[in-house]
Amino acid sequence: MNSTSTFSELQLRIKASCKNCSHVRVCAIFRAVAPLINSFEEARPFEPEDLAQICREYKPNEVTLR
Numbered sequence: 136m137n138s139t140s141t142f143s144e145l146q147l148r149i150k151a152s153c154k155n156c157s158h159v160r161v162c163a164i165f166r167a168v169a170p171l172i173n174s175f176e177e178a179r180p181f182e183p184e185d186l187a188q189i190c191r192e193y194k195p196n197e198v199t200l201r
């Protein structure tokens with residue numbers, strides 16, 4: 136990663152993940168969905184943090200981008 140990358144360019148390089156979302160600690164959706172998905176021991180349809188890939192509220196934490 137070079138030092139001239141813009142914030143938007145950096146955002147595009149990081150895979151969207153709830154783990155990197157600034158809302159994760161207060162997110163009602165993540166809190167509701169993660170335990171349900173984690174209750175499937177096998178054949179999970181997706182990992183809970185992958186919700187970020189379709190979430191309109193995803194906001195990468197700036198600390199993640201450093």
Ligand code: SF4
Nearest residue numbers: 153156159162187190
């Ligand atoms: S990406 Fe969406 S679902 Fe995931 S923590 Fe952020 S706001 Fe919640």
